[in-house]
Amino acid sequence: MDFKILKEMLDNxxxxxxxxILKAMRDADIAEFIGELDHKTALxxxxxxxxxxxxxxxxxxxxxxxxxxxxxxxxxxxxSIVEELYFDDRIDYIEEMPAYVVxxxxxxxxxxxxxxxxxxxxxxxxxxxxxxxxxxxxLKKHMRVGDSLKRIREIGQExxxxxxxxxxxxxxxxxxxxxxxxxxxxxxDVSIESIMETQxxxxxxxDDQEYIADVFKKYGFLALPxxxxxxxxxxxxxxxxIVDVIELENTEDFxxxxxxxxxxxxxxxxxxxxxxxxxxxxLMVLMISATISGGIIKSxxxxxxxxxxxxxxxxxxxxxxGNAGSQSSTLVIRSIALGELAFKDTLKVIWKEFRVSxxxxxxxALINFFRVYLLxxxxxxxxxxxxxxxxxxxxxxxxxxxxxxMIAQKLNIDPAIMASPLITTIVDAISLIFYFSFASWIMxx
Amino acid sequence: MDFKILKEMLDNxxxxxxxxILKAMRDADIAEFIGELDHKTALxxxxxxxxxxxxxxxxxxxxxxxxxxxxxxxxxxxxSIVEELYFDDRIDYIEEMPAYVVxxxxxxxxxxxxxxxxxxxxxxxxxxxxxxxxxxxxLKKHMRVGDSLKRIREIGQExxxxxxxxxxxxxxxxxxxxxxxxxxxxxxDVSIESIMETQxxxxxxxDDQEYIADVFKKYGFLALPxxxxxxxxxxxxxxxxIVDVIELENTEDFxxxxxxxxxxxxxxxxxxxxxxxxxxxxLMVLMISATISGGIIKSxxxxxxxxxxxxxxxxxxxxxxGNAGSQSSTLVIRSIALGELAFKDTLKVIWKEFRVSxxxxxxxALINFFRVYLLxxxxxxxxxxxxxxxxxxxxxxxxxxxxxxMIAQKLNIDPAIMASPLITTIVDAISLIFYFSFASWIMxx
Numbered sequence: 078m079d080f081k082i083l084k085e086m087l088d089n090x091x092x093x094x095x096x097x098i099l100k101a102m103r104d105a106d107i108a109e110f111i112g113e114l115d116h117k118t119a120l121x122x123x124x125x126x127x128x129x130x131x132x133x134x135x136x137x138x139x140x141x142x143x144x145x146x147x148x149x150x151x152x153x154x155x156x157s158i159v160e161e162l163y164f165d166d167r168i169d170y171i172e173e174m175p176a177y178v179v180x181x182x183x184x185x186x187x188x189x190x191x192x193x194x195x196x197x198x199x200x201x202x203x204x205x206x207x208x209x210x211x212x213x214x215x216l217k218k219h220m221r222v223g224d225s226l227k228r229i230r231e232i233g234q235e236x237x238x239x240x241x242x243x244x245x246x247x248x249x250x251x252x253x254x255x256x257x258x259x260x261x262x263x264x265x266d267v268s269i270e271s272i273m274e275t276q277x278x279x280x281x282x283x284d285d286q287e288y289i290a291d292v293f294k295k296y297g298f299l300a301l302p303x304x305x306x307x308x309x310x311x312x313x314x315x316x317x318x319i320v321d322v323i324e325l326e327n328t329e330d331f332x333x334x335x336x337x338x339x340x341x342x343x344x345x346x347x348x349x350x351x352x353x354x355x356x357x358x359x360l361m362v363l364m365i366s367a368t369i370s371g372g373i374i375k376s377x378x379x380x381x382x383x384x385x386x387x388x389x390x391x392x393x394x395x396x397x398x399g400n401a402g403s404q405s406s407t408l409v410i411r412s413i414a415l416g417e418l419a420f421k422d423t424l425k426v427i428w429k430e431f432r433v434s435x436x437x438x439x440x441x442a443l444i445n446f447f448r449v450y451l452l453x454x455x456x457x458x459x460x461x462x463x464x465x466x467x468x469x470x471x472x473x474x475x476x477x478x479x480x481x482x483m484i485a486q487k488l489n490i491d492p493a494i495m496a497s498p499l500i501t502t503i504v505d506a507i508s509l510i511f512y513f514s515f516a517s518w519i520m521x522x
Numbered sequence: 523m524d525f526k527i528l529k530e531m532l533d534n535x536x537x538x539x540x541x542x543i544l545k546a547m548r549d550a551d552i553a554e555f556i557g558e559l560d561h562k563t564a565l566x567x568x569x570x571x572x573x574x575x576x577x578x579x580x581x582x583x584x585x586x587x588x589x590x591x592x593x594x595x596x597x598x599x600x601x602s603i604v605e606e607l608y609f610d611d612r613i614d615y616i617e618e619m620p621a622y623v624v625x626x627x628x629x630x631x632x633x634x635x636x637x638x639x640x641x642x643x644x645x646x647x648x649x650x651x652x653x654x655x656x657x658x659x660x661l662k663k664h665m666r667v668g669d670s671l672k673r674i675r676e677i678g679q680e681x682x683x684x685x686x687x688x689x690x691x692x693x694x695x696x697x698x699x700x701x702x703x704x705x706x707x708x709x710x711d712v713s714i715e716s717i718m719e720t721q722x723x724x725x726x727x728x729d730d731q732e733y734i735a736d737v738f739k740k741y742g743f744l745a746l747p748x749x750x751x752x753x754x755x756x757x758x759x760x761x762x763x764i765v766d767v768i769e770l771e772n773t774e775d776f777x778x779x780x781x782x783x784x785x786x787x788x789x790x791x792x793x794x795x796x797x798x799x800x801x802x803x804x805l806m807v808l809m810i811s812a813t814i815s816g817g818i819i820k821s822x823x824x825x826x827x828x829x830x831x832x833x834x835x836x837x838x839x840x841x842x843x844g845n846a847g848s849q850s851s852t853l854v855i856r857s858i859a860l861g862e863l864a865f866k867d868t869l870k871v872i873w874k875e876f877r878v879s880x881x882x883x884x885x886x887a888l889i890n891f892f893r894v895y896l897l898x899x900x901x902x903x904x905x906x907x908x909x910x911x912x913x914x915x916x917x918x919x920x921x922x923x924x925x926x927x928m929i930a931q932k933l934n935i936d937p938a939i940m941a942s943p944l945i946t947t948i949v950d951a952i953s954l955i956f957y958f959s960f961a962s963w964i965m966x967x
Contacts, residue, residue, distance in 0.1 A: 101721055102721070103721065103723070103741060105740045105741050105742075226706065229706060229707075230706060230707055233703065233706065233707050234707060239703055239706065239707075240685050240702070240703070240744075257685070257702060257703075257706065258678065258684055258685070258702075261671065261674060261675060261678065261684065261702065261706070262674075262675055262678050262679060276546055276547070276548065278548070293765065294765055294766075294769070295550045296548060296550050297550075297762035297765075299685075299744065299761075316744075316761055316762075316765075317742035317761075319765070320738065320739055320742075320761075320764070320765065320768065321739075323765065323768055323769065323772075324739070324768065324772075324860065327769075327772045328856055328860070330776075331775075331776070331779075331852055331855075331856045332852065332853070332856070334776075334852070335848045335849050335851075335852035335853070335942065336845055336848070336849060337849045337852065337853060340853070343857060343860075343862040344853055344854065344857040344862060344863060344871075344874075345857075345862065345863065345867060345870060345874075349874060349877040349878050349881065350881065352853075352874070352878045353878045353881035353882050356846075356849045356878070356882055357881075357882045357885065357886070359845070359849075360842060360845055360846060360849070360882060360886060360916075361885075361886060361889065363841060363842065363845050364838060364841070364842045364886055364889075364890065365893075367837055367838040367841040367842065368838055368893070370837035370838065370841075371834045371835055371836075371837055371838050372834075374833050374834045374836075374837070375831075375834045378830055378831070378834075381830050381833055382827075382830050385823050385826050385827050385830070386820075386823070388819050388826055388833045388836070389816040389817075389819045389820045389823075390816055391816075391819070391833070391836055391837070392812055392815035392816055392819065392836070392840060392950055392954070393809060393812040393813055393815065393816050395837060395840060395841075396808060396809070396812040396815075396840075396943075396946060396947060396950065397805060397808065397809045397812065399844070399943075399946065400781055400804070400805055400808050400943045401801075401805060403780045403781070403942065403943070404780050404781060404782045404801050404804075404805070406780075407776055407777065407779070407780035407782065408777070408780070408782060408785070408789055408797075409789065410776075411773055411776045411777070412788060412789040412790075415769065415773070415788075417788040417789060417790065418789060418790065422790065425790060426789075429789075429790075429794060429797070432794040433794050433797045433798045433801070436794065436795065436798035436802075437798050437801055437802045437805060440802065440806075441802070441805060441806060441809055444806065444809075445809070448810075448813070471805075497780065497848065497942050498841075498844075498845045498848070501841060501844070502841060505837055505841065509837070
């Protein structure tokens, strides 16, 4: 979005018109606008907003901006913002704040709220407990549809969603689910029990968010109930939060597959030290593993002394092997993540990758032979060596790339680490061994 | 899910109990069960389902399974399934079917339906037009809330969603949006006009699904209206379809970043030829580019003849350069995809990557020096050459990895192609040039 006009109003201190326009804008757009301003101007604009709008906008700000604003306002103002936030947004916010801001917030909360906040802060990050909100509509099964709608009218305003309502017994155990759609379409005089869905899909507070996202994807829900160990309803998770979870999980996979330890903050908000720390471990492990390839070359030093030209093709063989392997591993890793492949399919994957690798490897080897022998005029023996090695490398790379993610999943290791970097390192070594052995044999060196 | 009991019932031909259980199951679970059976048993189970349930289950089947079933049933049965599908599911289904199945379907449709289907089939794949459904609730602004609720009760049953309703004028131009939440919470006597949202976010039929997903992510909508060039409302897109779009777009990025042309079908459903065809082009381009590195080595053949040991470190330098570059490019590509980075941030990225690369490269170079000089006993000159090259390679790789995706985006090229494979090929060449130049200089060869 382009906020030029708004910025001009700020420069001209035309706050009346600015407030008027802000009120007509969407929360996410106002947050984007505030995100582009410096701290002080951001606070100024933020203070122009009516209280409830301010809270909605606040929940859309980046955690860095939230933290800056929290430090600039006084305790009373902070308390009133926090008060207005939906409960799950409030928890997200408190989780991200520095300790002394959290202290200020807790100081201004009631005893009950404090206990509830502490309970939520104790759920593991990425668990259903840390994602859920407590602001849902609960009904009893003996209620009539008409009365239920009346209840929704009374309490619905502060609820995160009213589109799915939860039927609980006197001990808060989940007995059924009824959608607002069913309520609106039903006869007002029938009981909730007669229209509620009793085959309930629910998750537990400690379930991981990746699993929860899979449930949403499979069933297309708008909300999902969260129960504790006694099957008592403790919260709900809504689909808008799941969209964020899906992107987050994908980002983690992208990072892992590039040998970066997953990073939560946005790139620009992450410090140089943190960025470095997330990268150095894997780089070091892979650098040390890559010395194996060096060791193989070293053991064939005499062959290399005899035919220095062998060295010329090492980069091409290594790169093609790495690329062929990472193509296969990426396809397989992604299919596992989407639930399309499981360990039982391993033989199918091997057989498929074998055939693909022949189909892909043969033309590559032929083109390579043409180039090396005819265009560059190397000897027949060397040209054959390079081309055969290329084919073998592609076949081997594709099978390793297909099989390792499957094994990882079976061993409960994240398949995403079996991606390009690790596969490349493994394929390099095998490719070089074959290259030099074959060269020694065919060229008699 | 484990379908053992259901399969036993099938073996015992206990269809009464099986039907009973199926009716209590969720559409997605029944579809999963049918997906595990052979064609004929699948059809048998499918025929046990009541008509409306059958249609819902059908929309959850994989397109391969849909196609198999479509060929097994007669025309009448096919027509009745298609009839019951939601309109967007119907279009998805027709798009995937072989031509003669499509013909059979169109033959059994009314003239109006046929025209509508053809219109939808003409929207580009991945456009709002191909994603949207026409089954939504429309209201007029002069209606009262109470009457609107009555209308929803009358027509709501066949609508894909009733949670967002659309206010249109006599020419079907979109005037406002009102949520069922607002309708339920409002006084039944007020007019729709007084409660409708008029600051409408909408998309056009030709907008790309990636952009639409971004709109959903930003605003957290449950549904989004789609208008034609005259701003007439032609359909809506619901959030459950967007969840699929997000996964699909991520899958495409994963594939592109591994130098695979994007693949839509699941891995196991894709033929070996198709899998090979999606991989060979990039492998070939990258193989040919990698010969540049070979050419560099060739031009330094005399240096290599003098110090064959130089070859030993080529794999380690190439792998580390590739990994360092792909870490940076992946982080930047992902941030661009999430809208966190834009071209204007290029200088920030370069400066950040420069500092990170020093922080990461120095320890790597030191460890490498320790290993090469002290542990493996190579000479001082060679050890320095390798370690300095390593540092320079990491710095260069990270800056190239950070900068190329930004440039790609500026040039309207998909940043995802600036990933590991291409970066590796580029970094290899530069790294080798530096390696040999530095070696020649310091070792006087």
